[in-house]
Amino acid sequence: MANILLTGGRAPVTLDLARVFRRAGHTVFMAESLRGHLSQPSNAIKANFLVPAPRQEKEAFLIALKKIVAENQIDLLIPTCEEIFHMAMAHDELPLFAEPIKKLKQFHNKWEFVVHAVDNDLHVPETILVQNQEDLLHAYAQWRGLVLKPVYSRFASRTLILPTLQKASSSLTFSARQPWVAQQYIEGQAFCTYSVCHNGRITAHTTYPSRFTAGRGATIVFRHVEHSAIFNWVKSFVGQNKFTGQIAFDFIQTPDGQLFALECNPRATSGVHLLASHPRFAESFSNPFMDCITPTGDRSYMLSAAMLLYGLPAALRHGGFRDWVKTYFSSDDVILDFKDPLPAVMQLRSVLATRAIAKRENISLLEASTFDIEWNGEG
Structure with missing residues (x-):
């Protein structure tokens, strides 16, 4: 032990x-x-x-x-x-x-990730690095619909989806250290993945659709699906880069089945919740030679507080209340554990601590949740 x-x-x-x-x-x-x-x-x-x-x-x-x-x-x-x-x-x-910071940076930086994926013949959306107004105009000349996001960001908190040129011009602040990327907008089903890896081998993996989110980015309901095309994409990326650690990707799949990787998070993500009940999940972190495990069963898991705070208002706005009710009452809360009850009982304390940061720094609750830990290419 x-x-x-x-x-x-x-x-x-x-x-x-x-x-x-x-x-x-x-x-x-x-x-x-x-x-x-x-x-x-x-x-x-x-x-x-x-x-x-x-x-x-x-x-x-x-x-x-x-x-x-x-x-x-x-x-x-x-x-x-x-x-x-x-x-x-x-x-x-x-x-x-x-991994060391040099390799992690290649994947965390949204522009470097795209370049790296293209070099490895892996599908990603067409992307332009936007460092000034001229680059922005070029992106709008290239595509009718596009998505704009900083090269360093999380939870899609600053992502602009299908903005007008006027809105984009007024919203973007350009700097050499903090450029943006413009990507062709692709309509389709969003998926997320999470994997545990050792020197290019995957020992644990899950794929789950993104249906309910906190804001535009963070998924708050999780159900594993088998998706061989996504797994093979991840397997190829991890293998080519001899990656060790936890890694996650966001994908979009078009109605005709085309698959594009949008971005990479070389760290833990909510896929952990789907693998947590597997008896060999802990082993996947220490045994580089074990076969890849995937979630057992067909359970749905959720962050119940986030479903109430973010999921319910969004469902009411967009006519999805019935789907929200069905999902909420058929999913297990990932925080509540009757053998370990205090985190659920006392979770408001953590929310209040984060809220105090948000108020002090005049930022959103999501941005406050990473204010003291986030990394934007410094050092």
Whole structure:
């Protein structure tokens, strides 16, 4: 049995991972920069450590992590959120289940990911790097409908879908360090994936459609589907890049079956929830030679608070209330666990802590959830 250190305890996926590793007999520790985070009261965690904010205090954050690793004889350090990019800068000094920053940056940066995929003969939408007004005009001359997003962003919080040229011109702020990408708009069904990988081999994988979301980006209801074309795309990408760690992709499939990868998240995502009940999921992080596992059963899982806060208003606006009711009452909440009840009982504390950041920084709740950990190419 191993000593496992997780970071990103604010995220429901991290709570689920803590429970997974504890059920498998491992000892779980948690390091977080958000006070009162979601996972803090979980009985799956032996000890919680409050660490400096990686975005604002990177050096102090890394020093704190190294101390926790040494003093608690940590065997494996698993990042889950965007703190991974700050940790990857000290890759050789930590027992990190992740790639070095040079490789992670290629996939996290939305322009570099597209270039990389094209070089590997993998399908992505036609894309233009937008660094100034001239590039923007070129994109609008190229396509009637397009999507604009910063090369570094999350939850689609700043994504513009089918904007007019006037709206785009007034919304975009250009800088050399923070360019945008323009992509041809593609109509179709959205899918997300999540995989655990070792040197190009996939040991755990799930694909799930994106139907209910928080805002435009983060999926909040999860049900595994078998999709061989998507799995083969991921398998090819992971294999060609000899990737180790957790990795996720967003896809769009057109009505005639064409498949395009929109972007990559080289970290944990909500696919964890679909694999958490598999008896060998914990093993997939430590056994690079095991066969790839996929979720068992046909259960639907959800973030119930997000379904109420985001899913219900969207359903009422767009005439999907009946579908929302059916989904809500047939899905299991990923936070509620009667053997570990306190995270669900006390989750409002984490929401209030995030809300305080949102108010202080004058940003949205989603943006506040990553304010102290996100990475936008710095350093």
